[in-house]
Amino acid sequence: MKYEVIVVGGGHAGCEACLATSRKGHKTLLVTGNIKNIADMPCNPSIGGSAKGIVVREIDALGGEMGRNADKSLLQIKMLNNSKGPAVRALRAQADKITYPKEMLKTLENEQNLDIKEAIVEDLIVNDGKVEGIVLENGEKISSDTVILTTGTYLKADILIGNTRKRQGPHGEKPSNHLSEKLSDYGFNVIRLKTGTPQRIDKNTIDYSKGRIETGDCEEWTFSFDNKVYYDVNNQIPCHLIYTTEKTKQIIMDNLNKSSMYGGLDDIKGIGPRYCPSIEDKMVRFSDKEKHQLFLEPESVYYDDIYIQGFSTSMPEEIQEQMVHSLPGLENAKILKYGYAIEYDAIYPTQLKNSLETKVLENLFTAGQINGTSGYEEAACQGLIAGINASLKLEGKEPLVLKRNEAYIGVLIDDLITKGIRDPYRLLSSRAEYRLLLRHDNADMRLTDYGYKVGLVTEERYKKYTTKRKNIDDLFKYLKESKLTPKDNEFLESLGSSPLKDGTSLYQLLKRPELNYENLGKYFPENFSLEEIGQALIFIKYEGYIEKAKKEAAKMESMESKKIPEIINYDKVPNLASEARQKLKEVRPVSIGQASRISGVNPADISVLMVYLKKGHF
Amino acid sequence: MMNDTIAAISTASGVGAISIIRVSGKDAIKIVNSVFSSDLLNVDSHTINYGHIVNNNEIIDEVLVSVMKAPKTFTKEDIVEVNAHGGIATTTKILELLLVKGARLAEAGEFTKRAFLNGRIDLTEAEGIMDLINSKTENARKLALNEVSGKVSKLIHNLRDKIAYLLANIEVNIDYPEYDDIDEVTIPEIKEKLTSIKNEINKILRESENGRMIKEGVKTAIIGRPNVGKSSILNKLLGENKAIVTDVQGTTRDIVEGSIVLDGIILNLIDTAGIRETDDIVESIGVNKSLDLIEEAELILFVLDNNSELTFEDKQILEKIKDKNHVIIVNKSDLENKLGKISDAIYISALNDEDIDVIKDEIKKLFKLDKIEIDNPTYLTNARSISILKRCLIDIDEVEKGIQNNEPIDMIELDLKDIWNSLGEITGETYDEELLDKLFSSFCVGK
Structure with missing residues (x-):
């Protein structure tokens, strides 16, 4: 049988991709190496975090699944960065590693247009520069109109522990041995990346009294704008904070040459993530630091594994035993699973269009770790976009491309395809230059329209969104029209606020640092939700900063609207600096705006390019 | 790129009776107005206005200011020209002031480039200008590096x-x-x-x-x-x-x-x-x-x-x-x-x-x-x-x-x-x- 879409890989990217295409009515096949590992969380048992938590909200606003699914599997949740400003607030949750995949599988199995097949994919069917299906390990061919590769770490995966190298995936499964070679044959620039994970410890062998307890927030939170609460806020599972000891450091420094990464293996090609160094790395690079912070995080209520966040390593097993036993409270701990590093193949992401379709093969899309990113959230949002755009392509429509001032997702994809990567890419709030516009609270305001337009947002959700939007507008109007007068001066002075000479609107008054909803609440009408009030207040309080960000964004957008024709031949553009010419040929930016973000392309080159385009060569 | 307003001294440097500072772009009038002693925002196009360049109530120079509104100008953008009497020092000071107020210093040939990009100059002329701009870029790159x-x-x-x-x-x-x-x-x-x-x-x-x-x-x-x-x-x-x-x-x-x-x-x-x-x-x-x-x-x-x-x-x-x-x-x-x-x-x-x-x-x-x-x-x-x-x-x-x-x-x-x-x-x-x-x-x- 022929499918419209085949998704290869059932991780976080694959799940979002196949749900998006099947929900949009396209007959979809999900091929996974092991059906038990659908939506697996092979590394830390958490969803969200700075910037990443906002991405989950964005996925939800666009009609993706991650937010809803995370809400069903919360062990603990908290809002980060509350005091640091509204733009950097983000949710971080501990998610149950059993519940999360189970719930996701249930969702996939309920999808009408979706089939799931267990198999290893080793090649693509390619005809005339177009992908037309997949070839399985046993030689079986399955054809389709489009293929989305979301292979995670499974392309030529090697698990590294000490001086051993084993060709296998995170749970010892079979990886795909040939697909990346085939991709290379088709013209892709294939790169090798690396990441790592710490040990899992039996929770019954840990003395928690030596750690500091870390609990969730007392306030109820959900990732999804559905706002359905599945967890008991008063009964969240805690984490524990401990520190490495002198002895830990001694053991690591004494055995450094046994670590795969420090000489244990001499054939390591993969580039590891800067933001996620192994404990060996940390000890070496920050040698003056006495101790390093570690978190003991529960993986699930259904089994006993505790994840040691911050302790990722590729030391041999006997050294890992010593290391773990040097930690406070873990003197007698039983290691259930050793830490390891994993090497895998990926494609260099400048080979992608902003739709996540590859430039090398038509109708082939890629998402997640294969594009050089790292993290569940980063993978999921790419999967969603790849799914949406594969569908739109099938429907003969323009792709959905989110701009840098619209979503972290837009920042991520633009970074990948424009700048390429040096190490596995993680989203950070500092990557978003307009982050004041990309907040946790307004993800629905930013993206629900897009999700609705592509058909992934339900009528019910859309109505909820339009009502909220209208309410916020009404609230603004009310706050602008309602005034306090000098008669209220006594009240204002009691709040430490200076007296009024004339009638002054609540809108203006709320700009004063000392005034807020807590003390002016009695002047607010009753029919608005705290969420709506909160959002209006962020805008009022930070209007100056927000307007500035919007102005900057408008400048960027106007550069973005200056399109570069796809057929441009950079060899024919005179006087480009050679580095710029090479970079432009590699990235092939769609707009002057994108071109200006390529490192190595200078303002002078942009001028030359603009003149060349204006001169009417097209 | 073309959204900003550029300014430069457009007369040859050296001691002359008058130096002209040219400002071009959508904020040209607004920017000059912010340092001018009387209102320029509501004057007619293609007029010359007498007054002073003022900074923090301090008079910098007595000047004539020509206001030319788009599109009938050299660059097809709003252009303001300040005719200053001062020597290099005063002229530079006025320019600095305009840059602080939001103009960007024009690159060599940039007024001409804008004239071209805005369609003021035809293709034949453009070929020549193209060469000019291009010859400048390599140098400009080096200059930018050596400037500081x-x-x-x-x-x-x-x-x-x-x-x-x-x-x-x-x-x-x-x-x-x-x-x-x-x-x-x-x-x-x-x-x-x-x-x-x-x-x-x-x-x-x-x-x-x-x-x-x-x-x-x-x-x-x-x-x-x-x-x-x-x-x-x-x-x-x-x-x-x-x-x-x-x-x-x-x-x-x-x-x-x-x-x-x-x-x-x-x-x-x-x-x-x-x-x-x-x-x-x-x-x-x-x-x-x-x-x-x-x-x-x-x-x-x-x-x-x-x-x-x-x-x-x-x-x-x-x-x-x-x-x-x-x-x-x-x-x-x-x-x-x-x-x-x-x-x-x-x-x-x-x-x-x-x-x-x-x-x-x-x-x-x-x-x-x-x-x-x-x-x-x-x-x-x-x-x-x-x-x-x-x-x-x-x-x-x-x-x-x-x-x-x-x-x-x-x-x-x-x-x-x-x-x-x-x-x-x-x-x-x-x-x-x-x-x-x-x-x-x-x-x-x-x-």
Whole structure:
């Protein structure tokens, strides 16, 4: 049988991709190496975090699944960065590693247009520069109109522990041995990346009294704008904070040459993530630091594994035993699973269009770790976009491309395809230059329209969104029209606020640092939700900063609207600096705006390019 | 690219009767209006308007301003041209002011380029201009690299580095909030860093001012009570340099009477009317006039008489010149000392030719002429960099305001980042992964 879409890989990217295409009515096949590992969380048992938590909200606003699914599997949740400003607030949750995949599988199995097949994919069917299906390990061919590769770490995966190298995936499964070679044959620039994970410890062998307890927030939170609460806020599972000891450091420094990464293996090609160094790395690079912070995080209520966040390593097993036993409270701990590093193949992401379709093969899309990113959230949002755009392509429509001032997702994809990567890419709030516009609270305001337009947002959700939007507008109007007068001066002075000479609107008054909803609440009408009030207040309080960000964004957008024709031949553009010419040929930016973000392309080159385009060569 | 408003001096540099500063772009009228004494926003197109360029209530120059609204202009954008009477110094000052107000310094050929891009010039002409622009780019690239070199680049780089560390620290607090072994950036820390950055920027600006003076001439005033020997000193200074004394029509504010070149430093003598005639006329110049002169001058030669006692007015003047480039000259050293001891003064007799050299040496020392390295200047010489530094000072004020209003750290960081970006414009460093590199090399985070 022929499918419209085949998704290869059932991780976080694959799940979002196949749900998006099947929900949009396209007959979809999900091929996974092991059906038990659908939506697996092979590394830390958490969803969200700075910037990443906002991405989950964005996925939800666009009609993706991650937010809803995370809400069903919360062990603990908290809002980060509350005091640091509204733009950097983000949710971080501990998610149950059993519940999360189970719930996701249930969702996939309920999808009408979706089939799931267990198999290893080793090649693509390619005809005339177009992908037309997949070839399985046993030689079986399955054809389709489009293929989305979301292979995670499974392309030529090697698990590294000490001086051993084993060709296998995170749970010892079979990886795909040939697909990346085939991709290379088709013209892709294939790169090798690396990441790592710490040990899992039996929770019954840990003395928690030596750690500091870390609990969730007392306030109820959900990732999804559905706002359905599945967890008991008063009964969240805690984490524990401990520190490495002198002895830990001694053991690591004494055995450094046994670590795969420090000489244990001499054939390591993969580039590891800067933001996620192994404990060996940390000890070496920050040698003056006495101790390093570690978190003991529960993986699930259904089994006993505790994840040691911050302790990722590729030391041999006997050294890992010593290391773990040097930690406070873990003197007698039983290691259930050793830490390891994993090497895998990926494609260099400048080979992608902003739709996540590859430039090398038509109708082939890629998402997640294969594009050089790292993290569940980063993978999921790419999967969603790849799914949406594969569908739109099938429907003969323009792709959905989110701009840098619209979503972290837009920042991520633009970074990948424009700048390429040096190490596995993680989203950070500092990557978003307009982050004041990309907040946790307004993800629905930013993206629900897009999700609705592509058909992934339900009528019910859309109505909820339009009502909220209208309410916020009404609230603004009310706050602008309602005034306090000098008669209220006594009240204002009691709040430490200076007296009024004339009638002054609540809108203006709320700009004063000392005034807020807590003390002016009695002047607010009753029919608005705290969420709506909160959002209006962020805008009022930070209007100056927000307007500035919007102005900057408008400048960027106007550069973005200056399109570069796809057929441009950079060899024919005179006087480009050679580095710029090479970079432009590699990235092939769609707009002057994108071109200006390529490192190595200078303002002078942009001028030359603009003149060349204006001169009417097209 | 074409959204911004550009400005440049469009007349050839050198001493001319009139220099024209041309401003083109959508904010051209608004920007010039912000420094003009009367309203330009509502004047008709293609009109010439008389008035003053004003900065903080201080009149910079008396000017004629032509306002030409789009599209019937050379660039097809709004164009404003300021016809200034001043010498290079005043014209540059007006340009700097416009840059601070939001214009960007035009690149070579940029007005023509805009004319072309906006379709004012046809294709045949464009071919020629294309070559022009292209020939400029390679050079422009090199120029941008060489524009700021050596020490000053290092200075600014260090400032930028200080801010980068703050930014990286703030970012790591935001992106890795769970790490409580990484210090949170505190407000006092930001304040302290900002104060030191502000001081350094001010120092660079001051030194740049010195650099500019050396290039364009130092406004010099000779002051002192009647009969102290001002005219003899002046005549001695001029006497040797008669050939290069020129009469330059200055601005309405400063009348440059003559220039002396001292081993490469040009001294533009201001308001010397009278001194050259006779000391008698100068008698009518009261102490208030002297104080005004001090305000205006960049170098003060303060002449005292060894043979008479220090007056209250003298003390006032000594106090006033403390913070400016100055040489205190005690004349008539051959006569009896009734003046008492004046610290940092040089003692001369204007009758002695050798003693004039002592004055010259003192001036040279003041401007560190020996130390000026042409290839490796310690100061910024171009209006663009100077205006960027001035903008940084404004941004620092913004940060301080934010701190005062208790804004959250994320908001304060936005303004800090502006300063960091601006400094990068001067040194040409805009590598956007730089902050992340800093973050991951300075702080130990990760799973």
